[in-house]
Amino acid sequence: MARPRNFDPDIVVEVAMRAFWEHGYAGASFDKLVDDTGASRHGIYQEFGDKTGLLLSTLLHYEQTVLHKLTLELRGEKAALPEIRQFFQRVAKVARYDTEGAGCFMCNSHIEMEAEPQIREYTESFFQRLQRLFRRCLSQAQAQGELEPEKNITALSHYLVGLVRGISVNARSNPSAKAYDAYIEVALSVLK
Template identity: 35%
Template sequence: MARTKAFDPDAALQAALELFWLRGYEATSMADLVEHLGIARASIYATFGSKHELYLKSLERYSRLLDPALIDELSQPGPALPAVQGLVTRFAEEAAGDDLGRGCFITNTAAELAAHDQHAARRVEASWTVLETALTTALTRARAQGELPADRDPRALARMLLVLMQGLRVMGKSGHDPERLRDAARQALELLG
């Protein structure tokens, strides 16, 4: 008879996500994972595969939780520009108040792994594509509704905002002056109006 797992794989994956998010991939050892998850190394391997596979599953979970919320936030009925402005402002405020220095798990992965890990790079790119597409769609709606000048390119603006938002997260994680982040966000938002 097969043995049943003595732990909740979903809870273990969430715990791994939190540890990787806080420490990063390289700074998290298998011993750290065993201790933090409270399960044996063999169980981690049997359930999730290697440390790298567990990291990628954690990253995928993070995206599954985050990406739909961003899409929902930008696709509410009514005026679209306030939703875009609110999202950019929220990113700036989160970055300015990042007391834990965690940043964004996607951005952290881009900085730590994407240049030399094609699997991580694909997951980062997929998440950024979701955000860029949601921003483009919202800005296209804003232009169609007369909230954005007709000569503005929604896709180019979305790309600029994506780069800005990721930059806010990097600078917030590194402890830069919160007003610098807020000023950058305000200047970017002025380009929309």
């Protein structure tokens, strides 16, 4: 007979997400995850399979909560250049202030866990979806005359995904707000 669950999986995922985000996968030991979440080792294994399964659950939670809010305007029917600029201002703010310099959890996990097929597949899928969102916004910008018709929107959409990753890496070195704003302004100047 299976033991009854003595924890709320949603709380475990939220707490584990913070631990992985702050310390990385390698830095968040299983003992630390057990201590932080209050769940038993057996319970975590039973619910999530293993530490990698727990990480995958935290990435899904991160996408559904943090990233969903960040990309909300990009998903608008008429989203174009202003929404792309707003998105990057929000990403920079989150990376700079809300995460205490931890950067983007999705980006960090993508880099750290590149050799783990399950995680790599999930993070690459997210970045492909983000690239398609950017491409749609850039196409809308061209249709509205905000972006020159000869601009290669596929190349620009890949560039913007790279910029998201760059912001995450940059956040870890704690740049000043002024330096960050300049970085974003120069990076987005290709959209003029």
